[in-house]
Amino acid sequence: MPGSVSVDGITIPTGLAEMSSTGLLITLVAFFIISVVRGWLIVKIHYDTAIKRAETAEAAVATLTATNAVQAQTIEKQTAVGETVVRVMNSVQEARATAGDTT
Numbered sequence: 001m002p003g004s005v006s007v008d009g010i011t012i013p014t015g016l017a018e019m020s021s022t023g024l025l026i027t028l029v030a031f032f033i034i035s036v037v038r039g040w041l042i043v044k045i046h047y048d049t050a051i052k053r054a055e056t057a058e059a060a061v062a063t064l065t066a067t068n069a070v071q072a073q074t075i076e077k078q079t080a081v082g083e084t085v086v087r088v089m090n091s092v093q094e095a096r097a098t099a100g101d102t103t
Contacts, residue, residue: 005012019027035041042050 005014032041036043
């Protein structure tokens with residue numbers, strides 16, 4: 001058969017011109033399925049789901065960032081208060097220790 005290649009007794013056409021309509025349809029359906037499976041073609045439903053998921057994740061990140069900033073400021077304030085309490089208690093202990101001294 002001209003314009004074809006025979007492999008193990010199976011004749012394969014060398015171009016689309018020699019391919020029958022059934023063969024072309026099978027090839028297109030197979031390409032469509034492969035493109036969806038491999039991610040070359042994204043169905044709109046999946047695209048919308050991915051976009052919604054990304055927007056939700058972005059909003060969660062923004063909320064967590066704000067929460068972390070507030071917590072960092074609170075921890076910094078608590079550290080300052082804690083240091084002040086330690087200084088005051090040390091001063092009180094020193095005052096008690098030296099209260100009876102007359103030197």
